[in-house]
Amino acid sequence: MTDVSNGAAQRARIAVSDGDTGFVQVLTKRLDRLGWEHVVLTGAVPVERLVAMRLGAFVVDLALIGPDAWSYLEKVCRELPALPLVVCTGQSTVAQRVRGLRLGADDWVTKPCHPEELIARVEAVGRRRRLAASVAAAADTVVAGEIEIRADQFQAFADGRSIDLTRREFELIQMLAAAGGRVLEREEIYQRVWGYAMAHGDRSVDVFVRKLRTKLQRASPKWTYIHTHFGVGYRFAAEPVVEVASREASGARSSDPGPAPARRAAPARKPVRACA
Amino acid sequence: MTDVSNGAAQRARIAVSDGDTGFVQVLTKRLDRLGWEHVVLTGAVPVERLVAMRLGAFVVDLALIGPDAWSYLEKVCRELPALPLVVCTGQSTVAQRVRGLRLGADDWVTKPCHPEELIARVEAVGRRRRLAASVAAAADTVVAGEIEIRADQFQAFADGRSIDLTRREFELIQMLAAAGGRVLEREEIYQRVWGYAMAHGDRSVDVFVRKLRTKLQRASPKWTYIHTHFGVGYRFAAEPVVEVASREASGARSSDPGPAPARRAAPARKPVRACA
DNA sequence: GCAGCCTGTGAAGATCCTGTGACCGCGGCG
DNA sequence: CGCCGCGGTCACAGGATCTTCACAGGCTGC
Secondary structure (H helix, E strand, O other), X not given: OOOOOOOOOOOOEEEEEOOOHHHHHHHHHHHXXXXXXXXXXXXXXXXXXXXXXXOOEEEEOHHHHOOOHHHHHHHHHHHOOOOXXXXXXXXXXXXXXXXXXXXXXXXXXXXXXXXXXXXXXXXXXXXXOOOOOOOOHHHOEEEEOOEEEEHXXXXXXXXXXXXXXXXXXXXXXXXXXXXXXOEEXXXXXXXXXXXXXXXXXXXXXXXXXXXXXXXXXXXXXXXXXXXXXXXXXXXXXEEEOOOOOOOOOOXXXXXXXXXXXXXXXXXXXXXXXXXX | OOOOOOOOOOOOEEEEXXXXXXXXXXXXXXHHHOOOEEEEEOOOOOHHHHHXXXXXXXXXOHHHHOOOHHHHHHHHHHHOOOOOXXXXXXXXXXXXHHHHHHXXXXXEEEOOOOHHHHHXXXXXXXXXXXXXXXXXXXXXXXXXXXXXXXXXXXXXXXXXXXXXOOHHHHHHHHHHHHOXXXXXXXXXXXHHHHOOOOOOOOOHHHHHHHHHHHHHHXXXXXXXXXXXXXXXXXXXXXXXXXXXXOOOOOOOOOOOOOOOOOOOOOOOOOOOOOOO
């Protein structure tokens, strides 16, 4: 299982990537006094290195990144959704700020800016949790039921055969599988897989879940992997399909409606259903 | 148990407390377009009312609150630590902003400010909160009697098996369980779970309590969890079903839906009531 | 013991949510 | 240039869930 993270929290480690050396100096002095560990970066550090740093927060000046700033920002947000990220720039337009925030930045400050405020903002962002939960599930392989999700191949396999997932499908299943059986709301799923805020009414998640289910079912008919929680979202968990003697029933969700006084005791234990 | 705030919910509901009607108008129009539910507040709304609103975010202009702004802010942060809070003001000094952020505000924007940016910031805060919540969710499990209420699954379990609660049912039981054994009046329950004032004569709470009792009894027959306080409301507490050694079962108003129409048994005593 | 309000039940609709299949635009490839 | 795989959007249909009602039985207060 991939999952989670470092949870523990040594001292807050913050990375600052900014071109204004004077500003950085004042800032680091202040951080020192507060007992924060800090790293000063001087350019676009590859995301993998960021992951390895186990940061507690990341302050970045887009100007220092160069022309690829946006894609860099997007990548950081995608790979490290749990990393508190504060963008710090000189001039910037409303549109830029909105774009950055929607991509996943947690805050955006415009210089000139008082170091104390920047620190307060970083604190505010990371306040309630000190988990550099690197979803960096990146390098490993997850096995669930009959399938195997290999990050290094961007593909999932059943019984050794590729399931032929497209890129999005793969990202979706990987994200779900990495959640460790928790129910994830559509918005969270969207945010993590697509990398930006979900528009109201967007059904993409549902559609891809269907595509995934179809392929999974074809590859591994005896198991169900993605469960719907009505009114909430989806949950990933490999569960064997309990088939009551009947024939059909690929459907899965169906068995027992509820308070129904009649039926009961068919399945010795709860199989697939979760909530709905 | 974290508090209820915005469980996870329906459409994002945001409260805006700002004196600049023009700004508010533009903002609400924008929110409408995005499909967000919104409430406009015109002054310092008591924290209890905020709790009942089940907000997904709160934008507040300190100037509108008056001289007690700071203590108000502090109170809101203390009572609703999970509520995404964005302060919005006209002029402000670095010291004020730092103070506000330290107190618990998630962001602080200074007008003039483009509505779009404010919205993007609110979204960013909400997103961050949600991620944090989902990680912390694991710890958010309440156990009572034989059942276990898991926030990360939006579901309750008895003996490891899902009780198949629907979303509302789950929110209701979670809310009741979070009350720590206090008797809650219907109105309060309704406010907290549904998020708005209960219409006179609305029986929804009763209906859902029944549904819950039915499912709980099916899953855990030896315990009673929801107790009626006649003329008052309901109280959640796991109590073993008192079995009178002899024949009849304790009458307990929630006796048993199953065999139903048959038994009646003079209730030797009412085990359920407490004070009323 | 009686009248009157309060709560427990069941069931019928009204609503909202998710599953589907079809359709479109894009970009890579032959 | 046409074909094809992939992402993304729509509108519709089937269900699941939520509300609302009407009725019956159980408390309370007198």
